[in-house]
Amino acid sequence: MPYKHVKIAGTGSYLPDRVVTNDDLAVKLDTNDEWIFSHTGIRQRRIADDSQSPVDMAFEASQKALAEAGMEPDELGMILLSTCTGDYNYLPSSACLLQHRLGANNAGAFDLLAACSGFVYCLEMARCWAVCNQKPVLIVANEMLSRITDWESRETCILFGDGAAAVILTPSRENGLLYSYLGADGENSRLLYVDGGSRLARGREPIAPSYVQMQGRTTFSIAVRALEQVVLKILKDNKLQIEDIAHIIPHQANMRILETLAKRLNIPIERLHANIDRVANTSSASIPILLDELKEQGKLKPNDLILTVAFGGGLTYGGNLIRWQPES
């Protein structure tokens, strides 16, 4: 009998060694630790070395996840990689580069672009593929936002950090991914974007540096509403109360967004897991990095319900209801 469900069989993450503190940024920018921390909750971020490429980070995280799952790369059926910062802008996909580096000789590979919501999108896409094909999927969220950040813009560069995380999803008798909700709001695509691309003929558009552009205030208020809506929908559709959830793992965009979300949900801020003070916003890698940290700290127990919730450029939003190490 084919398995109807999937479960997480391994996780791994990778953060670059270089730590850049708010004080480091204040040396070159008109900003300071007090402003950044009070407006974002961020104290420091990890920034990749100039010699590293994004796929270098994906490779490190993937090897850890494979080792934990006790799996060889050639057992993978698919590699699904979420990124806004591919090694190449258009071709080839980072997933294909990773497939070759790992020696995942029996796997298909493709990239998925859903910005900061990329991991929650990948989990659901991977579930569908794994159940249909009865083979394991490697999901990697891999973001080197330092490469698309304007380091002279104090409005944006303070927010982002680099990092990667990987998850192995395997077909399973027990249900380890109970539900996902994915949404999009293309009408607001210009709130958060990186210029460039193929929408205009060559020469019709001034070539601008490809940096993240953001309308911070509007993004903030739309993010809070979207995150709240996702949490409430997941609870309602699964007939759950917030107290039934052992771990809420939100995308780490801004601590003030999380504080406002907690108020709206009428829960103490401690119910929302956070590591933004140490790693800043790592886009789609933020949820699986935090998931991997909680696992390493021994905080995730078998059968725990985990709710993920994300919001990002696109605009995109969504969340998952995960059962950790499900037991029948």
Ligand SMILES: CC(C)(COP(=O)(O)OP(=O)(O)OC[C@H]1O[C@@H](n2cnc3c(N)ncnc32)[C@H](O)[C@@H]1OP(=O)(O)O)[C@@H](O)C(=O)NCCC(=O)NCCS
């Ligand atoms: C970016 C963000 C922290 C800015 O905070 P804010 O309170 O909205 O601040 P504003 O942009 O309105 O700027 C207020 C003032 O602080 C200044 N300022 C902005 N960045 C600053 C910095 N790093 N240091 C010091 N001052 C800064 C502005 O220039 C402005 O000065 P002015 O009043 O003299 O014009 C906030 O809007 C935010 O977090 N938005 C969501 C961003 C996000 O999470 N995006 C990713 C989604 S996945």
